[in-house]
Amino acid sequence: MGLRVETSNWPLPLGGQRFITPPRLRRLLARHPLSAGCYPLAIGFYPEAVGHRMSRAQPEDDLLIYCRSGKGWLHGEDGRLEVGAGDLLLLPRDTAHAYGADADAPWTIYWVHFDGALSQDFLDLLGSQPLRRIGVQPRLLGDFEALLGLQRQGLNALPFIHAAHRLQAMLSSLAVLPARVNLKSGRVLDIEAVHAVMREHLHGSLNLDELAEHFHLSRFHFAKTYRALTGHAPIQDFIQLKMALACRLLDRGDVEVRQVAEQLGYEDAYYFSRLFRKVVGMAPSHYRALHLG
Numbered sequence: 001m002g003l004r005v006e007t008s009n010w011p012l013p014l015g016g017q018r019f020i021t022p023p024r025l026r027r028l029l030a031r032h033p034l035s036a037g038c039y040p041l042a043i044g045f046y047p048e049a050v051g052h053r054m055s056r057a058q059p060e061d062d063l064l065i066y067c068r069s070g071k072g073w074l075h076g077e078d079g080r081l082e083v084g085a086g087d088l089l090l091l092p093r094d095t096a097h098a099y100g101a102d103a104d105a106p107w108t109i110y111w112v113h114f115d116g117a118l119s120q121d122f123l124d125l126l127g128s129q130p131l132r133r134i135g136v137q138p139r140l141l142g143d144f145e146a147l148l149g150l151q152r153q154g155l156n157a158l159p160f161i162h163a164a165h166r167l168q169a170m171l172s173s174l175a176v177l178p179a180r181v182n183l184k185s186g187r188v189l190d191i192e193a194v195h196a197v198m199r200e201h202l203h204g205s206l207n208l209d210e211l212a213e214h215f216h217l218s219r220f221h222f223a224k225t226y227r228a229l230t231g232h233a234p235i236q237d238f239i240q241l242k243m244a245l246a247c248r249l250l251d252r253g254d255v256e257v258r259q260v261a262e263q264l265g266y267e268d269a270y271y272f273s274r275l276f277r278k279v280v281g282m283a284p285s286h287y288r289a290l291h292l293g
Contacts, residue, residue, distance in 0.1 A: 005041045008054040018044040019151040035164035037118035047108045053100030065089040065111045071102035086135040110144035125175035143170040198238045204265040243279040250288040257284045
């Protein structure tokens with residue numbers, strides 16, 4: 001028995017699109033080494049989707065929904081969440097959920113159901129939150145339109161294999177978009193803003209208390225929110241940025257390791273070297289030597 005792709009039966013209006021990958025091609029994509037990791041099962045575009053709603057008790061595939069405009073809602077493990085323009089929904093298999101358009105300002109959405117041996121790995125890149133507020137991203141809209149173009153390519157294998165790669169590229173590109181979250185206070189914590197503060201301090205020191213104070217949050221709340229959005233501890237990412245700068249300085253080839261350590265605010269060059277080795281995987285002197293040949 002094949003995988004059941006459970007899409008809504010919402011009646012398509014003029015301009016709406018819905019395309020299901022035929023079972024024969026799904027089987028081919030699942031077997032082919034270039035597509036088996038992650039491939040599209042169904043793709044759609046619902047403009048101003050009045051009356052649209054869907055409930056999946058035990059979904060067998062993964063689903064990505066992107067709201068271009070209007071409003072909607074999601075009901076899942078975290079209760080009811082309001083969805084607006086620029087919001088991304090990540091709905092993994094085996095997790096019950098329901099969603100639908102707002103009655104007064106129905107959403108316009110793109111969506112893709114997908115499967116594959118690496119589907120969970122791609123979802124893990126995007127974190128565990130079912131809703132990400134990423135804003136309206138023209139590139140992402142273009143990615144969805146390119147996937148929808150699959151229905152005009154006939155039913156040969158090559159366009160579908162290419163579509164699998166488009167989907168994989170789209171998912172991985174979402175992982176590097178700056179994430180943001182609305183706090184209960186009404187303020188927004190934007191990860192790109194946090195990284196901007198980190199970059200201002202690359203030549204010095206910055207601790208968790210200072211970061212949290214900058215964004216008017218407690219140390220605990222800031223660290224918990226940051227990790228939920230990125231999957232990492234904030235100071236871990238700060239050190240990663242510092243070591244990336246260290247690599248750029250060492251790439252020049254005319255700077256001593258001790259000087260690089262000083263430029264990054266490390267008084268102890270040996271401590272810097274140990275930290276560099278831990279992050280990069282080799283001593284700074286060995287990394288520097290890579291570029292002298």
